[in-house]
Amino acid sequence: MVRTKRETVYIETTIPSYLAARASRDIVVAGHQQITHDWWQHHKKRFDLFISEAVVQEAAKGDPEVAERRMRYIADIPLLPITGEIMALAKQYLALLSIPLKSALDAVHLACCVKHKMDFMLTWNCKHLAHGSVIKKLNEYNMEHRLFLPTIVTPDELMGRDE
Numbered sequence: 001m002v003r004t005k006r007e008t009v010y011i012e013t014t015i016p017s018y019l020a021a022r023a024s025r026d027i028v029v030a031g032h033q034q035i036t037h038d039w040w041q042h043h044k045k046r047f048d049l050f051i052s053e054a055v056v057q058e059a060a061k062g063d064p065e066v067a068e069r070r071m072r073y074i075a076d077i078p079l080l081p082i083t084g085e086i087m088a089l090a091k092q093y094l095a096l097l098s099i100p101l102k103s104a105l106d107a108v109h110l111a112c113c114v115k116h117k118m119d120f121m122l123t124w125n126c127k128h129l130a131h132g133s134v135i136k137k138l139n140e141y142n143m144e145h146r147l148f149l150p151t152i153v154t155p156d157e158l159m160g161r162d163e
Contacts, residue, residue: 009047009158010113010150011077012123013058013070013105015040020069032124032154039122039155040073046160050118052080054108086111089147096141099128113150114142121152130154 018036051074059070089111093099099107106128113121123129130152142149 006048007119009049009120009122010118011049011051012109012121013055014124015122016059016070016073018124019073020066035156043159049077050080051077052112053082054105058105080112080116086115097134097137103128114148117148118150121150124154
């Protein structure tokens with residue numbers, strides 16, 4: 001478990017992906033990219049950021065030029081260890097949350113946040129992570145098993161409230 005004076009944020013892979021991607025022609029994705037850049041430039045300094053090896057693995061995939069940009073964004077962010085306990089919990093989350101095997105690292109991200117007691121998980125993955133029914137099931141399971149409950153948010157939900 002990581003202890004800091006500031007709130008902790010686990011940076012899930014979609015964040016460096018949106019930061020490093022070429023500007024999208026899709027208006028919704030372009031908006032998410034702009035919000036992500038705004039959060040990264042103006043709001044991340046309020047938090048202690050963390051990633052895991054799962055983020056590094058995902059960020060390194062794909063177009064080499066874009067992967068290199070993703071890796072630069074996460075280069076100085078501390079790595080949280082992925083333990084056997086985290087992998088066992090991730091396996092439980094895979095079944096509980098109906099996460100497909102091809103997206104198994106999403107369950108690892110969740111388990112890492114829970115076991116390292118991250119205040120927030122920052123993500124644009126609204127299919128397997130920041131989705132109402134996923135969050136509801138996760139919260140019910142974690143409460144029943146007395147596990148930590150991280151708050152799963154998108155960057156716009158973690159901006160300054162007085163701005």
